[in-house]
Amino acid sequence: MVRSMIAGVAGLKAHQSKMDVIGNNIANVNTWGFKGYAYNFKDSMYTNTFNSSGGDVTAGAYGGRNASQVGYGSQVSSISNVFETGAPAPSSRPMDCMIDGTGFFLVGPMVNGSFTDIKSSGLSLSRVGIFSVDENGYLVDDQRSYVYGYALVDGTGIPETPATGASLTMRGVVPTINKGNGTNQITIAGVTVETTYDENDMVKAVEDWVDKALTDTKFAGCTIEYNGFTQVTTAAGPPATTESRPSFTIKANGTGTATTKQVTDLAGEFGNTNTAGFEIRDQVDGKDYIAGIPAEFSEELSTIRIPIDPTTGQRYQLENYSISEDGTVIGVDEQKRVIALGQVALISVQNPNGLEKTDGYYYTIGDNAGEVTDVKPSTGPTGRILGGKLEMANVDLANEFSNIITTQRGFQANSKIITVTDEMLQELVSMKR
Template identity: 55%
Template sequence: MVRSMIAGVAGLKTHQSKLDVIGNNIANVNTWGFKSSSFNFADSMYSTSINGSAGNDLAGGAGGRNASQVGYGVTTGSISTSFQAGAPAPSASSLDCMIDGTGFFLVGNMINGSFTNVEESGLNLSRIGSFSVDGNGYLVDSMGSYVYGYSLVDGTGIPEKPATASKWTIKNATVTIDKTGTPNTISIGDVKVQTTKTDFKGQVQDWIAQVTKKGGGFEGFTINLENYNDGAKTVNLTIESNQKGVVQNAAGKPGDPGKITTAWGNGKNTTAPQGGTEKDNFTQTVIGANRVPGIAAEFSDELSTIQIPTDPDTGMAYNIQSYKINEDGSVVGVDEQGRTIAIGQLALITVENPNGLEKTNGYYYNIGPNAGTIEHIKANGGAAGKIRGNYLEMANVDLANEFSQMITTQRGYQANSKIITVTDQMLEELVNMKR
């Protein structure tokens, strides 16, 4: 009778443990990336009252006998985790992402340099791609751990350089034109334009010129007289330069038109007060003559932190205005000039035996001794999966299953408590036999 009470107590404890697992699953039904656990029972130790024996088929021998055993209840067999992917939930953050597959993100504290051995790195695994960029330009998760992946190969991922050549236009400038002379000089602020063409005959005239800047030096110029009317003195004066900001104001500040005056003289460098005097009449248009094409991004095969790269021209990190994570895990941004900047590529970690991972605080996993082979790969849509940007992974908790498990666990607990009650009643009857 004491054994039945021991079995009942063991049953109560074990069913309570199963209820703990169910309660934890339900509590995390809205936790991003949570993986539900299942509880498995196992028989407890046994007491053997009759040992088993083999039969003897010789003359006079006896037949075999089975062992007679009675158990001492139940205990925890195992608690396993289901790593089935949860449903995707849309996210407004462009740096949020989820793994559509079995892989894991690699996160943790800073490791200087690059490496390839994940197991010896001491880093954690995670299924939650809630990322952001910290003040130093590193990609981090919501718990402040660095996110590891593949950085740019030196000399690659450089965006195109926009054109530096510009078209400067003074709209509706009133100029004095002497058709009988040789208009060979225009003065615009501190810039003197010497034309090399001496005839003026067409309705629209092109002038090839050189500009003497304040302080010396020459820049190539093209001067276009557009919409010239024979009977009027209003024209559009357009200057195309090889460099931005060659037109200066009286203070000599590049790119600032200030008050512009224009004049044509009969072979003389005369300056008249007519012309566009408002800044609004002075516009600049990039014409692309000096555009430098970019260099396509290539990513390393070794693991490292992911950080916004540095502009080789300025030595400063690119000023990223928005981000995007592609299916192959590549993280790109758009700078203030509208250029696409490659930042890095997320790594996916494959685990031979995911149930060999050990959960820690938050949503991290440690690599346990029974996890098997650990490898890092680039997202390619295979078993490890691909990256889905602007989504987060929901918990894979099945509430219907959890509630049904809760009911059967509750009934099992009640049944074991009944065993204890009945055993107590039998002991009471035994005690009362002497009366």
Template identity: 30%
Template sequence: MMRSMSSAVTSLKNHQTKMDVIGNNIANVSTTAYKAARVTFKDTFNQMVRGASGTSVDRGGINPSQVGLGMTTNSIDNAMDPGNIDSTGIGTDVFISGAGFFEVKSADGVFYTRDGNFTPDEEGYLVTRDGRFVQGYQADANGNIIETKDRIRIPLSDIKEPRATKNVTLVGNLDSRAGTGIAKMPTDIKQIYNIIPDDPTKVPATFGDKGKYSLKGEYSDNEQEKRTSIIGATATFKVYDTLGGAHTIRIDFIKQGTPQDRKYALQVFYVSPDGESMVPADSTTISGIPTNGIQFKADGKLTDDSKKALENFSVKLMTNANINGSEDVNAKIDLTAVTMFETKGEVKPQTNDGYPLGKMTKFSIGSDGIVTAIYNNGDRKALGQIALATFANDNGLMKEGDNLWSPTQNSGDPNIVKPGSGSAGVLQSGALEMSNVDLAKEFTQMIITQRGFQANARTISTTDQMLEELVNLKR
């Protein structure tokens, strides 16, 4: 009879342990990246009442008879499945989509966490909210990742040195409907208008090879004529010198010959800093321009001869070294992607490898863990890369508090990898991992645990009553 009471007592104790785990799970329902724990039970010793026997000639086999002596806790496991994503909009918050842990380091050792609530400290190092350094790979001055694990530093006041333009790529379309020659319209000599009439059919045209506004030499009755080239498209872009000075270049594409010729002449201008005047390019500022213009095929693409002729097309600016001390700009212009179709003409710069002096304004963390500085001149540079650690057995990790884990003999050693490589997941900035506690499941387990505790308490009280009856037999 005492065995039932002993078994019930062990059960009460272990159900209390399970209740402690459930309570801790519920307490951490809002804890970032918390992993819910679960308790499993197992029976303990069993007292043999009668052993088993096999079948004989005159008797069948007998199964063993045993009385259990209670139960105990089998394991307290952690559910390592990832929690849901919680979008925060904070760029330094990082969510791991998939397997892996961040490695963080401080004076008390190296630990691992899935809590990506990071921030730069006063020296620019990326740290957890309790000051542990996030581990990864630092980049050199040119933005190349150094393959040595280290702290990640984000120089918030970083300056990006200017770079002189060497290559510019222009893309766009030249309107195949553009006219040729010079548009002419009468104006009052007392006032020259810069707006071309909306109805071009009422404007007589003459042909010429100039791409500038000009006045006729003869006029009467206070009238003169203003002439302007009929331009298929205009491309305006900036080039930068060695000290970051910006210079504006304009290229006019002027239709030549008949529509069947599909030819355009190129006129290049240097725009003054105030934007009020344009200086035509000459042999000292431009080289490689096709003397016969460029020609398109019937499919709207440049002919092979035009592409070849444009290979050496470049613009050279004779900067005033006495003003800022910069070297001359010599920029190659790539026009091979320009087309000629029947639509609005527009040519814009697609790439420009030059930029002015830039100051870092913010930084971003990519899915591959690369921390990228963003400068106010439009340039970007890698500052470092966050590393991830994977384990052969995540369930073998030990909780250390503060959302930290440490490896054990059963977890295996950490395998440090870059996000997205091997079995490691990818990163998403602006989000954190939520707790994976399922409240519905926890409350269900709470009810089961409560009833189990009550039932075992009833076993004790019933056994006590039976013992009382046994004592009363003496009376």
């Protein structure tokens, strides 16, 4: 078999491999965070027709000669990632984010406790920031992997507690109607006001009482909300006896713990606790203002989770989330307070091409990746985090289609070598006839 046939076959295989790489690049043109691959050729093994020799300048000697070599085609030299940052694409999800720099997110299964050695952690690297908070309050990506960063230092990140006033809601309040000479009186909580209504129009009478009772000094510093009539059981029976009675909510106009006593003292005025059917439905104590404690983050890596409210002992109930440029993940609670969850870490890799791609958009840390360290965002070349955006693939379609053309022509040229070589062998075989 002639060497040109071997070279042609090697060229076909090499160009087919390059077309595989190009096809993969184009197939992932809309894959978030995808990094294109570059295919590089190298020439294949050589044999020497003539070996090289040095020259001799003595009388009657001959000069030197260069080696004459014949190659066996081409083959793959390397297939390497092109780690250029892709263009940002706006996202409708505030928890989506991308890295504007060379860093990576650290993600993977649960690792109990904190750590600093990234290589031995068994975790993966990622460039895709499709994040959310799961039912346990942990920050995760869309592949169910936990996102690692810097957790809150205990006792920090506590939001301010605003001052609030006390309130008291009750039902089953007993109103009393006294009829006079053309003027009726309604009495509730020991406060009597005149009204034109009687027990036949009790709803209007109670509304009239609410409007006029606020002028009484007993309710100074409070407001009264009338919540309508409700059915209350006044006797267990059998048979049970029910009545329709009004409900009220008393709210302190001021704030602080002192308002609790102010409001609670009125409970006995509104309804004798011995009165059947009267009950306190809801009582909220007033609170004094407590200043918040700024968030501080650990220097070791760990999962990121919604913190516990020291007031209630439960995790904060957060409604909205966002991620800032320095990687701080924050949420907003029902009181519109900003609560910090933690700070997402970025990973710096000395040799990104030493990473190995796995399923999805994850990378594992290969033996040739070099030094791998964690860095806080916005503090170095690893970059900053852009919230509300995702990184598009860095595939250049114009360049890829140009590569398709040159690869196709290269494949055709190598197939032509095989065809011509076959014709030469045919001529050689025909000489025997």
